[in-house]
Amino acid sequence: MSTSLSSQFLIRFWGVRGSIPAPGKSTLRYGGNTSCIELCIGGRRLIFDGGTGLRSLCKTLKDSDPFRGFMFFTHYHWDHIQGVPFFTPIFSDNCHLTVYGNHTNTGDPVEKHFTERILRDSAPLMQGEVKAKLEFNDLYPGEKIVIDGDIEIRTGQLNHPNGAMGYRVTWGDKTVVYATDTEHLPDRLDENILELADGADMLVYDAMYTDEEYHNPRSSKVGWGHSTWQEGAKLAEAAGVERFVVFHHEPNHSDDVLDAIEIELKSRSKHFFIAREGMEVVV
Numbered sequence: 001m002s003t004s005l006s007s008q009f010l011i012r013f014w015g016v017r018g019s020i021p022a023p024g025k026s027t028l029r030y031g032g033n034t035s036c037i038e039l040c041i042g043g044r045r046l047i048f049d050g051g052t053g054l055r056s057l058c059k060t061l062k063d064s065d066p067f068r069g070f071m072f073f074t075h076y077h078w079d080h081i082q083g084v085p086f087f088t089p090i091f092s093d094n095c096h097l098t099v100y101g102n103h104t105n106t107g108d109p110v111e112k113h114f115t116e117r118i119l120r121d122s123a124p125l126m127q128g129e130v131k132a133k134l135e136f137n138d139l140y141p142g143e144k145i146v147i148d149g150d151i152e153i154r155t156g157q158l159n160h161p162n163g164a165m166g167y168r169v170t171w172g173d174k175t176v177v178y179a180t181d182t183e184h185l186p187d188r189l190d191e192n193i194l195e196l197a198d199g200a201d202m203l204v205y206d207a208m209y210t211d212e213e214y215h216n217p218r219s220s221k222v223g224w225g226h227s228t229w230q231e232g233a234k235l236a237e238a239a240g241v242e243r244f245v246v247f248h249h250e251p252n253h254s255d256d257v258l259d260a261i262e263i264e265l266k267s268r269s270k271h272f273f274i275a276r277e278g279m280e281v282v283v
């Protein structure tokens with residue numbers, strides 16, 4: 001591990017799209033892969049969600065290298081799990097992965113989702129192919145844990161069909177909050193996210209729609225479990241967040257649509273930006 005890596009807190013965006021992958025000419029610049037981000041914290045790897053972006057992360061790894069990582073799930077909708085059977089380290093006995101996830105409204109633990117639903121029922125894997133050392137930990141909204149000695153993690157309830165959980169990750173004096181998927185509340189700012197994001201350096205937020213799309217009377221998105229960039233910006237400002245990141249892009253939002261949103265975002269604050277696949281940011 002180099003000295004620089006051991007002292008850095010980086011965020012990498014491997015998949016930034018919501019709901020379903022959106023490959024094609026119109027999404028080349030922002031990317032079509034679904035939700036997956038990586039926090040590199042003092043040389044440790046923390047992966048949040050395993051959408052199809054997880055495969056891009058894999059491509060940066062060498063088969064021969066041992067892999068040690070921590071993986072966190074917000075929930076188990078397809079766009080957050082589909083890359084997991086293609087996450088090559090799990091086929092190596094030189095991999096140690098500690099998996100965290102929320103106890104969803106179904107009451108099933110993360111281990112059942114990971115080993116039975118994701119790997120056994122939804123992927124063409126043979127028994128015994130997964131050789132990694134896997135550990136599972138169920139988390140509940142409102143929990144606080146410390147991993148690997150000095151990385152503090154707090155969880156918070158999100159507003160999403162069947163439940164989802166956001167994460168606040170603090171290392172030293174730096175904090176990143178990952179809050180997707182979630183729908184804003186009609187009458188007030190969501191206190192769970194305000195608390196989670198309080199004073200954070202960065203908030204990565206489910207800003208799938210624009211306000212206009214969300215409220216469009218002919219195709220309203222009310223009740224679909226996702227929010228808008230305008231509502232996210234309000235939350236970020238109220239919580240005193242330094243940098244607000246628009247994430248979980250609508251699959252029909254082309255690069256041109258996202259460019260137009262970015263212009264509006266930047267006119268509101270130069271610290272607001274749109275997540276792009278492959279982007280790496282120092283926290």
Ligand SMILES: [Zn+2]
Nearest residue numbers: 018019079181
């Ligand atoms: Zn999603």
Ligand SMILES: [Zn+2]
Nearest residue numbers: 075077160181
């Ligand atoms: Zn979802």
